[in-house]
Amino acid sequence: MPTSPCAPTRAPSYAAVLRTPHAARTFGAALLGRLSYGIVPLAMLLAIKDATASYSAAGGAMAVFGAASVLLSPARAALIDRYGPRRVLPPIAGLYAAALCALALAAWRPGAPALALGAPAVAAGLCTPPLGPVMRTLWSGLVPDRELLRRAYSLDGVAEELLYVTGPLLVGLIVRAGRPSAAVLAGAVLVVVGTLALVSSPVVSRGHTNTKAAPAEAPAAPRPVLRTSPALRRTALVTASVGICLGAVELLVVAFTEQRGQAEAVSWVLAALSAGSAVGGLAYGAVRWKSANRMRLAAAAAGMGAALAVAGLSPRLYVLAAAVAVAGLFVGPVLTTGYLIADESVDPARRTQAGAWVNTAFNTGSSAGTATVGLLVERLPLALCFALAAAPALLCAGAPVCPGGRRAGGARSRR
Structure with missing residues (x-):
């Protein structure tokens, strides 16, 4: 899209993005939940490797976790478009956190069978909540001006990059103080707290996602x-x-x-x-x-x-x-x-x-x-x-x- 003719002559600042009503609170909640994605991959890898003493088992579990998480993201996002984030995000995040907790408990002591660790890893991948796409949809409703929206997306992307740098550092600190399974549990807590804070935002409750849930008795058919x-x-x-x-x-x-x-x-x-x-x-x-x-x-x-x-x-x-x-x-x-x-x-x-x-x-x-x-x-x-x-x-x-x-x-x- 070319620059809108009605846009201001000066490019809006990043501070203007965060000064938008409810933007800072909503963005902070989304980042808190997304920090889990910076922590969980390394924590899961270390936990499975320590429990099985096998790099191949850890690598295989991470491969299926990553594939399920990435490839099914559009399907989970389609559910949110169809039913709304307040109805979909909490149960998905709850299932994701439950799978992580099951994996952490199974890996707490050495000697766990690979299947007992791989199954919750797959389940976590299947239920990874799409907090990033939801937040970008929220930005579209929060800042309808195209110049401000571009800056909001830039800020969102840089912040997400920093989460993937910060997450492994936090895993290192947790592992030094305890064990990798504790870092997996931390990822589960973060995603639940962040998701609940996000869906409680007035932005979501007032429908700023531009997502209208269809009536329960006749939901709209998904569109490709x-x-x-x-x-x-x-x-x-x-x-x-x-x-x-x-x-x-x-x-x-x-x-x-x-x-x-x-x-x-x-x-x-x-x-x-x-x-x-x-x-x-x-x-x-x-x-x-x-x-x-x-x-x-x-x-x-x-x-x-x-x-x-x-x-x-x-x-x-x-x-x-x-x-x-x-x-x-x-x-x-x-x-x-x-x-x-x-x-x-x-x-x-x-x-x-x-x-x-x-x-x-x-x-x-x-x-x-x-x-x-x-x-x-x-x-x-x-x-x-x-x-x-x-x-x-x-x-x-x-x-x-x-x-x-x-x-x-x-x-x-x-x-």
């Missing part, structure tokens, strides 16, 4: 959101391609540092990636753009791919760190723009699942990128692996664009 929105399909494809880049870059950085006998520097290079992502997200929200969202999405994806390809030609570690930081600059803009397109390309009753599809595409691409590069990195030159990882983003960015949706009473342009 990807099938009816070409703009959303293209957006999911582009964000998946950028996810491939991000999933590949971590393993490629490990291989680069090990080839040069500097394996201890991998954390600094990945820190540069995270710093670039945070800076890029904040800067993207601060600039007042005049180009259409779909053009900015393509440009950001192309930038990510180009930076990753250049990173493969780095002669020194510090050059690699700089190139990876530049690549990180484009992660936040891609996701923010993807969420904006998702918001405007569907009718208000399907915004949550549209945003969930963007998230699912990105995470699926990230997993695919890691798996694919893992197969290639020992067979091909490292520079070629970087180029191959960058290729999907460059190809998707150069593909013909779809017209973006038009936000006017839920209608969208068709061609």
Whole structure:
């Protein structure tokens, strides 16, 4: 979408986003619940590994947990669009927390069978509450101005990035004081408290999600959101391609540092990636753009791919760190723009699942990128692996664009 002609001449500040009535309270509650997602993966991995003394059992449980959590996110979001967050989020969060508690209790003592740990891990993945998509739908109702909404999405993305940095640090502190199962229990408590605080917000109770639950006796039939929105399909494809880049870059950085006998520097290079992502997200929200969202999405994806390809030609570690930081600059803009397109390309009753599809595409691409590069990195030159990882983003960015949706009473342009 081009910048709205009725938007103010100055880009609104991040403080203006948080000064919106009930925004700070609602956003804080969502972040509290989403902190669980920064804690649980590492805590679950450590707990299962300690209980079974098997890396394969821990890895297998984490694989099915992650697959169920990511791939079923649109289905859970569709339930929220259909029945409303106040009716759906609490039971889903309760089931998720119960599964985590069952896993923590089973892993409390060594010697637990792998099946007794894998079953609650799968159950937790099936019931992961989509707090991120719900919060982005709430932002759409809280800040209807498109400039302010873009800044809200940027703030949301940067805050979520920080949660995934803070979560493992908290796990380390809990494990040092006790055991990994205690960190799993902490994740269960966080998601329940955060979810209950979120659904008790006046924003949710007054229907600012733009989600209208159908009558209980005749709920509206679910609509295939990807099938009816070409703009959303293209957006999911582009964000998946950028996810491939991000999933590949971590393993490629490990291989680069090990080839040069500097394996201890991998954390600094990945820190540069995270710093670039945070800076890029904040800067993207601060600039007042005049180009259409779909053009900015393509440009950001192309930038990510180009930076990753250049990173493969780095002669020194510090050059690699700089190139990876530049690549990180484009992660936040891609996701923010993807969420904006998702918001405007569907009718208000399907915004949550549209945003969930963007998230699912990105995470699926990230997993695919890691798996694919893992197969290639020992067979091909490292520079070629970087180029191959960058290729999907460059190809998707150069593909013909779809017209973006038009936000006017839920209608969208068709061609």
